[in-house]
Amino acid sequence: MGTEMMVATNSGTARAEVLRRIRVAKGGTSDTETAGTAWSRVAREYRRSAVLEPKSLLELLEDRLRDYDAHVVRVGYCDVADAVAKMLAARGKRRLVVPAGLAAEWLPAGFEFVRDDGMSSTALDAFDGVMTGSTVAIAVTGTVILQNVPGQGRRAVTLVPDYHLCIVNAADVVETIPQAMDRLHETAKLTTTFFSGPSATADIEMTRIKGVHGPRHLDVILIV
Amino acid sequence: MSGVALDPKTSPVFPMAAKAALGDTQMRKNVRHATDVIQSKRARVVGEMPDWQQLREAGRQIRQHTMEHLDFYLEQFEENCTRAGGVVHWARDAEEAKRIVTALVKASGSDEVIKIKSMTTEEIHLNDALAAAGIHAYETDLAELIIQLGEDQPSHIVVPALHKNRQQIREIFQRKMNLPELGETPQDLADAARMFLREKFLRVKTGVSGANFLIAETGGVCIVESEGNGRMCLTLPETLITIVGIDKVLPRFQDLEVVLQLLPRSATGERMNPYNSIWTGVKEGDGPRAFHVVLMDNARTEILADKEGRQTLNCIRCGACQNACPVYRQTGGQAYGSVYAGPIGAILTPQLQEMHYAQSLPFASSLCGACYEVCPVKINIPEVLIHLRNKVVKQNTAGIAGLFDVEAGAMKAMAMIFKSERRFRAAQRLGRIAETPLVRKDGRGVGWIGWLPGMLGGWTQVRDLQEMPEETFRDWWEKRRTNGN
Ligand code: SF4
Numbered sequence: 001m002g003t004e005m006m007v008a009t010n011s012g013t014a015r016a017e018v019l020r021r022i023r024v025a026k027g028g029t030s031d032t033e034t035a036g037t038a039w040s041r042v043a044r045e046y047r048r049s050a051v052l053e054p055k056s057l058l059e060l061l062e063d064r065l066r067d068y069d070a071h072v073v074r075v076g077y078c079d080v081a082d083a084v085a086k087m088l089a090a091r092g093k094r095r096l097v098v099p100a101g102l103a104a105e106w107l108p109a110g111f112e113f114v115r116d117d118g119m120s121s122t123a124l125d126a127f128d129g130v131m132t133g134s135t136v137a138i139a140v141t142g143t144v145i146l147q148n149v150p151g152q153g154r155r156a157v158t159l160v161p162d163y164h165l166c167i168v169n170a171a172d173v174v175e176t177i178p179q180a181m182d183r184l185h186e187t188a189k190l191t192t193t194f195f196s197g198p199s200a201t202a203d204i205e206m207t208r209i210k211g212v213h214g215p216r217h218l219d220v221i222l223i224v
Numbered sequence: 225m226s227g228v229a230l231d232p233k234t235s236p237v238f239p240m241a242a243k244a245a246l247g248d249t250q251m252r253k254n255v256r257h258a259t260d261v262i263q264s265k266r267a268r269v270v271g272e273m274p275d276w277q278q279l280r281e282a283g284r285q286i287r288q289h290t291m292e293h294l295d296f297y298l299e300q301f302e303e304n305c306t307r308a309g310g311v312v313h314w315a316r317d318a319e320e321a322k323r324i325v326t327a328l329v330k331a332s333g334s335d336e337v338i339k340i341k342s343m344t345t346e347e348i349h350l351n352d353a354l355a356a357a358g359i360h361a362y363e364t365d366l367a368e369l370i371i372q373l374g375e376d377q378p379s380h381i382v383v384p385a386l387h388k389n390r391q392q393i394r395e396i397f398q399r400k401m402n403l404p405e406l407g408e409t410p411q412d413l414a415d416a417a418r419m420f421l422r423e424k425f426l427r428v429k430t431g432v433s434g435a436n437f438l439i440a441e442t443g444g445v446c447i448v449e450s451e452g453n454g455r456m457c458l459t460l461p462e463t464l465i466t467i468v469g470i471d472k473v474l475p476r477f478q479d480l481e482v483v484l485q486l487l488p489r490s491a492t493g494e495r496m497n498p499y500n501s502i503w504t505g506v507k508e509g510d511g512p513r514a515f516h517v518v519l520m521d522n523a524r525t526e527i528l529a530d531k532e533g534r535q536t537l538n539c540i541r542c543g544a545c546q547n548a549c550p551v552y553r554q555t556g557g558q559a560y561g562s563v564y565a566g567p568i569g570a571i572l573t574p575q576l577q578e579m580h581y582a583q584s585l586p587f588a589s590s591l592c593g594a595c596y597e598v599c600p601v602k603i604n605i606p607e608v609l610i611h612l613r614n615k616v617v618k619q620n621t622a623g624i625a626g627l628f629d630v631e632a633g634a635m636k637a638m639a640m641i642f643k644s645e646r647r648f649r650a651a652q653r654l655g656r657i658a659e660t661p662l663v664r665k666d667g668r669g670v671g672w673i674g675w676l677p678g679m680l681g682g683w684t685q686v687r688d689l690q691e692m693p694e695e696t697f698r699d700w701w702e703k704r705r706t707n708g709n
Contacts, residue, residue, distance in 0.1 A: 002294055014313075014314040014316045014320060015314040017314075017316055017468065018298075018314050018315075018519070019295050019298070019299070020520045020523065021300070021521065021525035021527060021528075021529075022294050022295045022470070022525055023295050024525075024529065024531035025525050025526075025528040026291070026294065026295075026528060026529075027293060027296060028236045029296075030292070030293035030295055030296035031296060032292075032296070033585035034296075035293040035296045035297070035475070038289055038293065038473050039289060039476065039573060042277075042282060042285045042286055043281060043282060043285055044278075044282050045275070045278040045281070045282070045481075046275040046278040046282055046482070047274065047275045047278075048481075048486075059428075059584060064495065068498075079386055086316055088540055112496050117323075118509055119325045121425070121426045121460050122426055124421075125426060136483065138496075140257070140495065141495040141496035142495065145497045148510050149253040154500070154507075154509060155455065155458075155508035155510055155511060156459050156460060156510075156511075157457045159455050159456065159459055159460075160460075162546065164564070177481050177484055177485050178478075178481040180481075181477065181480060181481040182478075182553075183397055183480055184477075185477060185478065188439075188442045188443050188444065188502075188504075189308065189443075190443065190475040190504075190505075190507075191497065191502070191503045191507050192500075192501070192502070192503070193501055194496060194499065194500035194501075195499055196495070196496040196497065196498050196499075198498070199451055199498055199499070200451070200498050201366050201414060201450055201451045202383070202416070202450070202492065203366040203367040203370070203385055203386075204260035204366070204390050204393060204410040205254075205257065205258070205364075205389055205390055205410065206257070206258050206262065206383075206386075207410045208412055209414045211366070211414070211418070212366060212414050212417065212450075212451035212452060212453065212455055212690075213421065213422070213425070213451050213452035213453045213455075214373055214452025214455060214498070214499065215452075221523075223517070
């Protein structure tokens with residue numbers, strides 16, 4: 001603790017000095033009002049809204065997810081549990097961790113679903129996979145967004161297991177990144193993870209390799 | 225290069241280092257391949273965007289606006305981050321930043337840390353400072369791991385190990401991970417890295433990261449990555465220490481909608497990178513219990529004070545300018561003697577050194593403008609290069625700038641020689657005799673001069689010269705005439 005106190009004390013002087021240098025460099029002090037007015041004048045002529053019909057929107061999302069090696073199926077709400085069972089069987093997965101608050105009717109019989117109660121990383125590592133819902137998906141980039149809310153849980157849960165099965169509601173699919181940011185604005189302070197396909201790297205001769213540290217396989221069920 | 229840090233204070237000047245790099249054909253082949261691949265991917269995904277130019281303009285304006293109100297946004301970030309349970313520290317320079325991070329790691333009770341790739345920590349050589357304090361830092365980005373285990377240096381800000389091919393990487397992993405049977409497909413190598421690091425992710429209690437963006441409005445931090453090693457470092461440890469330059473702040477959450485479109489497409493040629501993490505302070509039961517942010521100046525306020533150099537701070541570190549630069553593509557990154565290589569390195573590094581070191585870098589460019597064209601936030605790199613060249617010359621007529629005066633001098637001498645026929649002939653004859661000890665024959669029997677002595681040295685520092693022909697055209701023409709043919 002002693003060390004931390006010392007660090008904090010030094011930082012007080014440093015803080016004043018850095019802010020002083022900035023103000024000298026730019027000639028003056030900015031406040032909420034000047035900054036706010038200037039910010040609203042930034043030209044934003046880029047595309048913010050959607051142009052696609054709902055049907056093509058879902059097709060685009062599927063296409064972009066597949067482009068990043070995710071497996072995608074489209075089902076009605078009543079058929080989710082069936083689709084989950086098929087996907088898990090195809091992948092040979094039996095024991096999955098799930099966050100608190102995941103809809104019970106999505107969980108088929110014949111598999112083991114263990115609710116996360118803040119278990120250790122090592123315990124998470126022992127699961128075959130994880131299954132979660134999602135907050136928003138972006139069609140143009142093939143991105144799904146998770147936040148720390150019921151049904152999606154804390155970040156480690158979707159990170160440590162080797163396989164992720166994610167449920168996306170068609171109603172939560174938007175076309176562009178600006179649309180997604182609009183939706184997230186209210187809950188911007190929640191821990192948030194964007195994922196676009198499974199973990200990947202291109203560090204070795206620019207060859208795209210799936211799965212380095214995050215889940216190596218990703219399945220998406222799109223509820224229409 | 226092994227083990228020696230890329231430090232502008234001690235690195236050889238660019239013309240010298242570049243000359244050495246030009247001889248490394250394997251490295252040049254690897255760099256050319258990697259930059260070709262990224263460039264064509266980038267061109268394709270940028271081409272998909274009908275509003276790319278409008279996004280670039282918005283990106284430029286957001287970054288410029290941030291710099292104009294930097295004091296306000298940093299204070300706002302600090303307030304919001306603190307309210308959310310984070311602890312904000314300020315560092316005037318690299319030494320102070322290293323002291324703070326080292327003290328924080330010690331206070332966390334750990335003598336090892338897992339690190340996600342961070343240009344800022346490389347800029348200040350944090351790993352050396354940690355090592356000196358008895359703390360072991362594990363790099364977890366695949367490329368950074370290759371460099372750390374290979375005792376090498378990074379050569380690109382986005383793909384730091386692009387100068388290594390798979391055989392070279394395999395050899396490093398075999399040796400350092402003790403895997404004699406390791407295969408050589410990229411998948412084998414990635415699997416080896418996964419195995420090697422997983423144990424560390426699950427065990428080490430302290431994480432160190434950089435950040436792509438700080439969000440003033442929410443006090444949030446955003447990191448953009450591909451492999452998931454970032455998420456591991458940000459999520460699993462008990463203590464997380466994030467160190468960022470004061471230039472990384474964004475005014476509002478909404479501004480992410482611009483940079484998250486510009487950055488992945490420019491950096492890796494992807495529509496979106498596999499993972500983005502955004503977190504604000506500490507969240508009970510999700511991620512580290514202690515979160516520290518170190519806001520570091522380290523000469524950024526110097527750059528802010530320079531009206532023409534200031535736009536350098538707009539950089540979002542995508543590396544597109546490096547991939548597009550004909551000089552970088554020939555020399556690779558290490559010749560720049562700094563972790564920031566290529567066009568951005570050529571303008572950023574000397575300014576981070578307050579123009580005391582790396583003064584040859586503003587000259588390491590052909591001013592072709594390719595960097596400006598690809599820059600997602602429209603930094604006019606050629607303009608800044610010229611501005612810095614003037615600064616170097618003005619600040620410093622002796623020293624390093626002298627090297628370029630030599631080239632200017634050599635050019636003047638050439639002009640003088642070309643003006644007089646007698647002098648020109650004499651120079652040619654003299655040249656043929658004088659060059660003899662300097663000529664090295666290549667595989668096809670063509671002679672090349674690697675360096676010229678004395679005043680002409682400035683010329684050959686940056687280019688090879690072909691040996692003079694046995695008989696000049698003039699000699700041949702004259703002989704032909706006197707023979708009456
Ligand atoms: S200067 Fe522009 S192109 Fe170069 S790394 Fe920075 S943002 Fe990217």
